[in-house]
Amino acid sequence: MSDTPPEVPIQTSRKSLWERASIVWLVPLAALAIALGVAWQSYSNQGPLIEILFENASGIHADETELRYRDVTVGVVEEVGFSEALEKVRVSVRLSKAVAEYVDADAAFWVVQPEVSARGVSGLDTVLSGVYIEGFWDGEPGGLVYRFDGQEQAPLQQVGQTGLLIELRSSAGTALSAASPIVFRGIEVGRLGKARLSEDGTTAIAPAVIYAPHDKLITTATRFWDTSGFTFSLGANGAELDFSSIASLISGGVTFETVVSGGESVTPGTVFEVFESEASARSSVFNVSDGQKLDITVVFEDNVAGLSTGAPVELGGVRIGEVVNLTGLIDEERFGDNRVRLLTTLSILPSRLGLQGAAGVDDALAFLSDRVSDGLRARLTTASILTGGLKIELIDVGEPGEAEMGLAAVPFPRMPSAPGEISDAAATAEGVFQRINDLPIEELMTSAIGFLDNASILISDGELRRIPGEVARLIGDARGLVGSDEVQAVPGQIGAVLTDLQAASADLAALTAQLENQDAVTRLLEAVDAAGAAAATANTAMAGLPPLITRLESLGAKVESLALESFVEDASALVREATVLISNDSLAAVPEALAGALEEIDTAVASYNAEGGTARLLAAVDAATVAAGEVDTAFEGMPGLIEELDLLAAEIRNLPMEGLIAEATELADAGTQLLGSDSMQALPGALSEALVELDAALAEFNAGQGATRLLQAVDAAATAAGDVSASVAGVPDLVDKIDAVAESARDLPLQELVRNLDTLVTSANAVVATEGAQALPATLNDALAEVEAVLSDLRQGGTVENVNRTLASAEQAAGAIAQASLDLPAIVDRVSAVLNQANSTLSSLDDNSELNREARAALRELARAADAIQSLARTIERRPNSIILGR
Amino acid sequence: MEIAGNDAHVMTAREAGLVGCRRCARVWPLGTQVCGRCGNRMTSRDTRSLQRVWAWWLAGLMAYVPANLYPMLRTRTLVSSQEDTIVGGAVELAHHGSYGIALVIIVASVVIPLSKFMAIAYLAISLQRGLKASPHQRLGVYEIVEYIGRWSMIDVFVVAVLSSLVQLSGVATITPGPASLTFALSVIFTMLSAQAFDSRMFWDAQAEDRNQSKEQTT
Numbered sequence A: 001m002s003d004t005p006p007e008v009p010i011q012t013s014r015k016s017l018w019e020r021a022s023i024v025w026l027v028p029l030a031a032l033a034i035a036l037g038v039a040w041q042s043y044s045n046q047g048p049l050i051e052i053l054f055e056n057a058s059g060i061h062a063d064e065t066e067l068r069y070r071d072v073t074v075g076v077v078e079e080v081g082f083s084e085a086l087e088k089v090r091v092s093v094r095l096s097k098a099v100a101e102y103v104d105a106d107a108a109f110w111v112v113q114p115e116v117s118a119r120g121v122s123g124l125d126t127v128l129s130g131v132y133i134e135g136f137w138d139g140e141p142g143g144l145v146y147r148f149d150g151q152e153q154a155p156l157q158q159v160g161q162t163g164l165l166i167e168l169r170s171s172a173g174t175a176l177s178a179a180s181p182i183v184f185r186g187i188e189v190g191r192l193g194k195a196r197l198s199e200d201g202t203t204a205i206a207p208a209v210i211y212a213p214h215d216k217l218i219t220t221a222t223r224f225w226d227t228s229g230f231t232f233s234l235g236a237n238g239a240e241l242d243f244s245s246i247a248s249l250i251s252g253g254v255t256f257e258t259v260v261s262g263g264e265s266v267t268p269g270t271v272f273e274v275f276e277s278e279a280s281a282r283s284s285v286f287n288v289s290d291g292q293k294l295d296i297t298v299v300f301e302d303n304v305a306g307l308s309t310g311a312p313v314e315l316g317g318v319r320i321g322e323v324v325n326l327t328g329l330i331d332e333e334r335f336g337d338n339r340v341r342l343l344t345t346l347s348i349l350p351s352r353l354g355l356q357g358a359a360g361v362d363d364a365l366a367f368l369s370d371r372v373s374d375g376l377r378a379r380l381t382t383a384s385i386l387t388g389g390l391k392i393e394l395i396d397v398g399e400p401g402e403a404e405m406g407l408a409a410v411p412f413p414r415m416p417s418a419p420g421e422i423s424d425a426a427a428t429a430e431g432v433f434q435r436i437n438d439l440p441i442e443e444l445m446t447s448a449i450g451f452l453d454n455a456s457i458l459i460s461d462g463e464l465r466r467i468p469g470e471v472a473r474l475i476g477d478a479r480g481l482v483g484s485d486e487v488q489a490v491p492g493q494i495g496a497v498l499t500d501l502q503a504a505s506a507d508l509a510a511l512t513a514q515l516e517n518q519d520a521v522t523r524l525l526e527a528v529d530a531a532g533a534a535a536a537t538a539n540t541a542m543a544g545l546p547p548l549i550t551r552l553e554s555l556g557a558k559v560e561s562l563a564l565e566s567f568v569e570d571a572s573a574l575v576r577e578a579t580v581l582i583s584n585d586s587l588a589a590v591p592e593a594l595a596g597a598l599e600e601i602d603t604a605v606a607s608y609n610a611e612g613g614t615a616r617l618l619a620a621v622d623a624a625t626v627a628a629g630e631v632d633t634a635f636e637g638m639p640g641l642i643e644e645l646d647l648l649a650a651e652i653r654n655l656p657m658e659g660l661i662a663e664a665t666e667l668a669d670a671g672t673q674l675l676g677s678d679s680m681q682a683l684p685g686a687l688s689e690a691l692v693e694l695d696a697a698l699a700e701f702n703a704g705q706g707a708t709r710l711l712q713a714v715d716a717a718a719t720a721a722g723d724v725s726a727s728v729a730g731v732p733d734l735v736d737k738i739d740a741v742a743e744s745a746r747d748l749p750l751q752e753l754v755r756n757l758d759t760l761v762t763s764a765n766a767v768v769a770t771e772g773a774q775a776l777p778a779t780l781n782d783a784l785a786e787v788e789a790v791l792s793d794l795r796q797g798g799t800v801e802n803v804n805r806t807l808a809s810a811e812q813a814a815g816a817i818a819q820a821s822l823d824l825p826a827i828v829d830r831v832s833a834v835l836n837q838a839n840s841t842l843s844s845l846d847d848n849s850e851l852n853r854e855a856r857a858a859l860r861e862l863a864r865a866a867d868a869i870q871s872l873a874r875t876i877e878r879r880p881n882s883i884i885l886g887r
Numbered sequence B: 001m002e003i004a005g006n007d008a009h010v011m012t013a014r015e016a017g018l019v020g021c022r023r024c025a026r027v028w029p030l031g032t033q034v035c036g037r038c039g040n041r042m043t044s045r046d047t048r049s050l051q052r053v054w055a056w057w058l059a060g061l062m063a064y065v066p067a068n069l070y071p072m073l074r075t076r077t078l079v080s081s082q083e084d085t086i087v088g089g090a091v092e093l094a095h096h097g098s099y100g101i102a103l104v105i106i107v108a109s110v111v112i113p114l115s116k117f118m119a120i121a122y123l124a125i126s127l128q129r130g131l132k133a134s135p136h137q138r139l140g141v142y143e144i145v146e147y148i149g150r151w152s153m154i155d156v157f158v159v160a161v162l163s164s165l166v167q168l169s170g171v172a173t174i175t176p177g178p179a180s181l182t183f184a185l186s187v188i189f190t191m192l193s194a195q196a197f198d199s200r201m202f203w204d205a206q207a208e209d210r211n212q213s214k215e216q217t218t
């Protein structure tokens, strides 16, 4: 039982399609789905296609031109074609689905194009973007309509506007241009549409809209009138120029006014008349609202220009109507001649007559008939003097019962007239000219011409012309008279008379002189008195001399205190001046004058001895004596003055130059002080410190390396120090010698020497006080301090090589210092030598100028030496390291 | 081993008992499921590759239709706005005298995609029907298709550059149209279609040919 089961044929079944399908198949399936979805969506979103018929398709392009509603694109033009028989352009617009149901039969379409008018520019955006179709429909869905007639222009009532739609009818002469504004008190409240002719062709009718809320202004009593252009009227009320605005002047416009209150509100579509002018509009209120008018005729005898239709008819100043017709009338039968008379037809408004109740035509006629019977007449009067316009006035001028209203007249009742009251400006002017004309101007002119002729004759008369010549002759005669000998002789005679008078006065003078000579004694006495006064004057002059002397003394005292040179000069000048004063002519002339005076006195005494007045003479002599004595005392003061001057000169000669010497001493002291200054004195200390440092350095750095150099350096430094101290020791000597020089110089009497000495002292002072000299010790100190610092640096930092180098440098520095120090004593010695020389020279000096010169030369040398020291000191100062570096 | 000639037999990996990794090109013994080097799943022949080819091919063709019907570019200037399809734009360019550019556009956007569609369809059909053709020829066609496919994107590239550069608001604006998207999709789909090919199947046809010829000779 081990049957193997029979082989079962195994068929590999094909895998199902689902299993075999790749997942990538989803991609084309999805693409298909998307494509179908897009297609369905675009189809379902597609709005209806409407057709709009236009006269032309200017600017409309397929697939470009848009349909807009409230400036929102709601469709695009798909096709532009023609309607049947090419009558119109058919524009197919694919409408947006959202607005489709609102586009009902009321919808209006028009093309928006750029438009430039007097009222402004509109549709400017379409210049670039191209035209578009604007649609307008209300917000109530009313079922889609597929065909529309496009409008030529935008409807009056735009989107979103409400208002009253009316119609305006124009009578002849007014133009209703499309899109003209309707203006109310300057505000645009409405707009005119395109006008059309009425059926009978007599008037034009234009639709108009008055926008809310201004539509409330329109009532049955509202009157419209044309404001386009301007009106210039020269009527009964004078000249009138009227236009409302520039825009309406160009493009036209209509305005309105509710003339009478109480009008009723109007329904849309009401027709209003548009009047030519405001005046006619206002007056038209009567035409319509007052119902029937009463027409009567009046025949005026005076046929005067100036009356026109529309001229007012007034009763008691109230306008009750107007002239509606004017014709000429020739009625030979009635009036008996062939004159042309004026037949006017008046239109009277019964309501204006002030009758009670609702006055009709018959009531008005009856009223007027009654008034005519009472004397009411029609009369032409001037309405405007300027224009000569006339009006008709109804006025009671006739006699009651004189005339009756011609009620039977055809076609209208006839009213009797009265002669006019025409105050014509032309007539008045004419009258003025008439009066001017009547003036006797020609006669006046004739008279004037005659007068002028006479005057001319008179002026050109020979007699009149001779008058100037005779006047000239008269003057010539007068001149001859004056120039005649007799007249010329008159001055000579007068001169003779004067000569006689002079002689007489000379005689008188001689007489007077004679009389004067007889008074000699009194004149002598006066002379004596004068001499006495002169003596007294001389006396007082002498008394003025002693103060002069005291002044000279004080002057001498002043001179004493003056500087030597100027003092001596001043003194000599003073002496000269004093000499001059003493030898002065006027002073010398004083005794002579005195002697003269005495001689005069003598002669006077001798001459007038016997004539009395001895006592006066004695007194005069006494006075003279006193004067002489005072003059003497004055002269006695003079030698005293001279002595004083001598003394003064002696003092000047013996003047010691103590001040100068003191100055020199001071300078010398300054030099001493300098040399003994702290820096100088600190120099050895610093040096010793440097040595201590060196010692310390030596102690730290063994002598095994560069000991000999160190020793050398120390030696060099020691010699430098010795030299310095030696040089310092030499300085007091120098001072001593300068002292000696000063002592010698003190004895010198000569001014020149004093000046030289002064120069010397100044030079010495310059040397001592120079910065270099003063800085020298300090510089040396600094150098030593540097050495010290270097040494300490080396001690702290250093290697053997450094030490060696430092020692070498120190040696060099010390050598340099020694050299410098060696130089210094040499200079000091040299100065000393110079001073010695100067001393010896000065001590052997006397008044001799040659010696002075020698002394000056010596001093110059001394100054040069001082300069040398100075320059050395400056060099050291400028480059302190030169001491260390030896350069 | 035989040198690959026009009609000469080429030894395939399958015949050698091997399977090649399509990602890293390593060969493994036949039957290896996963590449030991890169982890790629391996089959000796991807039998469903032709399905993928056809699926991508169909998707690409579907995308190519709106790519030619819808506008590629929307040019809006101050004065006008214009929409151009691919062919319409090329024709307009030719009208303006730019024949060279028009030619480039026609070649890149029309000739190459269409020839790609045809080439892929030919390859797929020839494999399915077992048409006699040189595997070398087929491979050449395949490689050309795969190489040239990316160049069709030049149109999309131009549109992208233009629409990003020309954005002078108000004055001139260029925006890509819907066709640019569908055209790009079409190019991508065809490239995927070409890639979906298992090019090894070309050589199987060679093997079948030889087997048939062997049977005939024996």
Ligand SMILES: [Zn+2]
Binding pocket: B021, B022, B023, B024, B025, B026, B035, B036, B037, B038, B039, B040
């Ligand atoms: Zn791999």
